[in-house]
């Protein structure tokens with residue numbers, strides 16, 4: 001299975017993503033921010049021009065004009081101060097809303113893809129890590145754009161005024177070009193260093209999460225692993241820092257050279273006006289105006305370097321967001337192409353030469369698996385660790401697509417069926433279930449969202465899962481908060497597993513019911529009773545309700561209840577049939593069954 005090739009987003013697409021996010025997240029605030037910055041730029045330039053007016057008026061003893069100029073300066077300064085305050089509030093509002101919008105977008109992009117292959121793609125994982133690191137920069141997207149706009153507007157205004165004084169002065173900003181190029185160069189170096197470190201960064205986060213997670217606490221202490229994790233964390237951090245430092249030093253050298261060039265231009269401009277003033281070709285007011293505009297250009301160019309680097313970073317992050325959007329679109333079939341799942345199973349599910357490799361690996365985990373799983377049957381998947389049982393279930397759930405062959409549902413290729421719709425018709429109980437630390441009824445009711453708060457549905461699901469007693473869990477029965485971190489109660493491993501089983505029983509009339517070692521934390525008697533109940537429920541169901549029920553367990557008593565037993569070894573079906581037939585055949589199944597029966601005797 002090859003990784004989807006997604007071209008990096010171009011500059012135009014990045015800019016559209018940037019503005020699209022901000023104007024969708026906070027349209028009014030974003031517009032006001034633009035207006036505010038442009039008005040602030042006008043006020044700054046007006047205040048600079050006021051210095052010329054006031055100086056010339058004072059030198060010519062024109063009190064009326066001097067007062068008018070002072071009024072202009074005071075008004076401009078007051079407006080700039082007012083806009084400064086408004087600007088702060090607007091940026092905060094836009095950043096907060098854009099941040100929320102981006103979080104939602106990332107959760108949607110990662111979760112809406114019907115398969116889970118992307119979680120194992122290295123490129124996808126790296127892009128996601130980088131976006132998470134750059135989240136705050138992303139949230140300040142519009143601020144970066146607006147600050148750059150202000151720099152451009154200020155420079156353009158200052159150049160226009162200088163050109164009216166002496167056209168040569170309009171060349172002053174050209175001396176700032178090397179600084180901009182140097183900035184681009186250093187931003188590129190820093191960006192590449194971050195990209196090189198993305199995998200390291202993920203590993204470092206993983207080490208941190210393991211070291212600080214309560215569930216890992218027992219093993220870490222007993223195996224004495226904390227120091228080892230710390231040492232690995234430190235080694236990775238040092239490697240990343242070394243790389244970042246090298247990039248920063250090279251960028252600094254380029255910026256220093258560029259700063260020297262600008263300083264030369266600045267001194268030349270000031271000297272030019274001084275000479276003109278000495279020869280009477282310029283007024284003192286012009287000299288003052290030139291000095292303040294040169295200072296403004298200097299300040300704006302210094303900001304430009306910083307803001308352009310900020311914008312550059314934000315645009316790269318916007319590029320990643322665009323990349324993820326494209327990736328999600330590639331991995332999700334376009335609406336209209338997929339057909340809805342059938343209302344009920346008529347014939348059953350066919351595995352037709354199913355072959356599978358996990359993304360980025362070469363090993364065949366399933367190799368030409370073919371079988372008919374009849375509607376209304378209970379099928380047990382049996383085999384040693386790593387034989388491919390869970391993988392086969394994941395394919396049946398539409399979480400991965402077969403690398404070769406096909407899975408057919410009543411004759412239709414599963415790949416053509418709407419994956420999300422198909423997944424909504426499955427009752428799944430997984431060995432690595434999630435411990436949702438909500439209230440008990442929510443934790444179960446999540447199995448069928450429309451009925452999440454329906455006590456009857458939840459109690460019924462718990463009963464079918466053989467966990468009636470949990471409905472009366474102290475202190476508040478179904479309304480008991482789970483998880484000590486939230487002031488609630490913690491459950492035993494087996495109780496958590498029963499809740500997960502309850503979740504699987506929430507859905508009425510599933511097309512496929514999957515029980516992938518959902519009983520590993522339960523005792524053998526409870527497991528036997530549970531699978532017995534499941535088998536009886538399936539057999540007593542009417543003809544309109546005939547799901548394929550798949551059971552995986554390492555305890556062979558499960559297989560005795562199944563209509564069909566599939567024995568997997570090394571990703572292939574080595575035996576298939578009902579329990580009695582397989583025992584009589586005296587093959588691998590009979591051997592494993594006999595071994596286990598002897599151990600229990």
Ligand SMILES: Nc1ncnc2c1ncn2[C@@H]1O[C@H](COP(=O)(O)OP(=O)(O)OP(=O)(O)O)[C@@H](O)[C@H]1O
Nearest residue numbers: 120358361365383384385386387388389390391392
């Ligand atoms: N996400 C993954 N990426 C790469 N390889 C994987 C992944 N998950 C499982 N495998 C590999 O696929 C093979 C089959 O794993 P699978 O989980 O299907 O076995 P299983 O029969 O369910 O085992 P068990 O009884 O231990 O649960 C194993 O060799 C495993 O290493």
